[in-house]
Amino acid sequence: MQNIEPxxxxxxxxxxxxxxxxxxxxxxxxxxxxxxxxxNAMINEQLKEQxxxxxxxxxxxxxxxxxxxGGGPEITETLKKIGKESVFFEGLRVTDKETxxxxxxxxxxxxxxxxxxxxxxxxxxxxxxxxxxxxxIKAEMKDERLxxxxxxxxxxxxxxTDLLEKGYIPVVSTIGCDNQGNxxxxxxxxxxxxxxxxxxxxxxxxxxxxxGILKDKNDPHSIISEIDIKGCVELFESGIISxxxxxxxxxxxxxxxxxVKKVTILDGRVxxxxxxxxxxxxxxxxxxxxxxxxx
Numbered sequence: 001m002q003n004i005e006p007x008x009x010x011x012x013x014x015x016x017x018x019x020x021x022x023x024x025x026x027x028x029x030x031x032x033x034x035x036x037x038x039x040n041a042m043i044n045e046q047l048k049e050q051x052x053x054x055x056x057x058x059x060x061x062x063x064x065x066x067x068x069x070g071g072g073p074e075i076t077e078t079l080k081k082i083g084k085e086s087v088f089f090e091g092l093r094v095t096d097k098e099t100x101x102x103x104x105x106x107x108x109x110x111x112x113x114x115x116x117x118x119x120x121x122x123x124x125x126x127x128x129x130x131x132x133x134x135x136x137i138k139a140e141m142k143d144e145r146l147x148x149x150x151x152x153x154x155x156x157x158x159x160x161t162d163l164l165e166k167g168y169i170p171v172v173s174t175i176g177c178d179n180q181g182n183x184x185x186x187x188x189x190x191x192x193x194x195x196x197x198x199x200x201x202x203x204x205x206x207x208x209x210x211x212g213i214l215k216d217k218n219d220p221h222s223i224i225s226e227i228d229i230k231g232c233v234e235l236f237e238s239g240i241i242s243x244x245x246x247x248x249x250x251x252x253x254x255x256x257x258x259x260v261k262k263v264t265i266l267d268g269r270v271x272x273x274x275x276x277x278x279x280x281x282x283x284x285x286x287x288x289x290x291x292x293x294x295x
Contacts, residue, residue: 020280021279021280024279024280025279028058028063028202029061029063030062030063030064031201031202032064032066032200032202033063033064033202033203033204033278034068034192034195034196034201034203034204034205035065035067035068035192035204035206035207036070036189036205036206036207037051037070037115037207038070038072038207042069042071042073042111042268043073044269047268047271048118049118049122050271050272051207051268051274052115052119052124054272054273054274054275055067055119055169055274056119056124056169060123064164065169066160066164066170066196066199066201067169067170067172068174068188068192069107069111069115069173069188070107070174070187070188070189071106071173072093074106074111075093075102075103075106078102078105078106084099089143089145091247092146092187093185094145094147095146095184095185096147096148097147097148099147099148099185100147100148100185101183104175104183107130107173107175108132108173108175111173112129112171113128116128116171119169124169125167125169126168126170127163128170128173129159129163129171129172130172130174131173131174131176131177131186131191132176132177132183133159134158134159135156135177136155136156136157136158136172137150137152137154137155137175137176137177137191137194138154138176138177138178138179139178139184139186140178140184141182141184148182148185149185149187150184152186152194155198157195157198157199160172160195160199172191172195174187174188174191176191187247187251189251190247190254192206192255193251193252193254193258194258196255196258196260198258201261202260202262203262203264203278204252204260204262204263204264205263205264205266205274206248206251206252206264206265207268207273208265209267209268209269210265210267211285212224212265212266212267212284212285213227213241213245213249213265214240215240217240217242217245223285224286225286226286226287226292227287227288227289228289228290228291228292229256229288229289229290231292232249235249236249249265252288256288256289256290262287262288262289263287263289264277264284264285264286264288265285265286266284266285267285270284273285
């Protein structure tokens with residue numbers, strides 16, 4: 001984690017900073033920005049507080065922020081407390097009925113409401129919902145070997161748009177359901193991509209615990225600041241994108257195919273990374289677009 005020492009800023013410098021942000025505020029005013037937040041990016045409480053501050057600021061300047069969250073580490077911790085071992089298959093949590101109950105309790109309960117509370121404390125208006133509310137995220141069993149891990153079949157974003165119209169920041173936990181009442185554990189990156197696509201979002205920003213897409217996975221300075229779908233495919237074929245990065249980049253591509261204009265993999269360990277990415281020309285992480293020649 002980076003530490004930022006307090007610095008003295010004069011009123012004139014503050015004015016310059018604000019005016020430099022004006023073009024970006026204008027660009028995103030009244031536009032939908034979906035932020036996926038979860039996993040290891042949520043562990044540090046100080047960083048979590050800064051992320052909530054950033055989201056409230058974006059909300060107050062007129063950005064329609066939708067926060068979609070996961071919470072794998074907390075699910076693992078809760079399962080451990082009840083004496084249940086976490087089992088993974090091809091990178092996904094094997095989810096039996098008992099685990100599905102824990103996933104629902106942790107995601108739709110503890111994590112969702114704690115994020116809502118933090119947003120409210122920082123001056124935002126927020127309401128938490130899950131994929132079960134209004135049967136917003138419909139799903140079916142992805143693979144019998146995984147149990148109640150869901151493949152999304154349909155997303156109805158009406159509950160989200162209703163909350164945005166009333167001036168709230170929707171906080172969405174990624175559990176889904178079918179018509180028989182079964183509850184499914186949904187990958188948060190996938191859910192965010194579907195939601196952003198259905199909303200034709202201006203941006204999808206997925207916050208994680210890595211710098212972005214790297215040319216050399218062992219060199220954090222080899223970050224690719226911007227890439228298109230063709231470039232991603234080439235990196236897949238060359239093996240540069242591998243392991244846990246594969247599903248993250250696939251979700252970026254899926255979101256663009258579904259109508260999202262830009263997708264960014266953002267390092268959630270960087271203080272105020274959201275503001276750096278959205279309100280400055282510096283940016284952070286890796287931005288994925290449809291075509292570099294036709295942005």
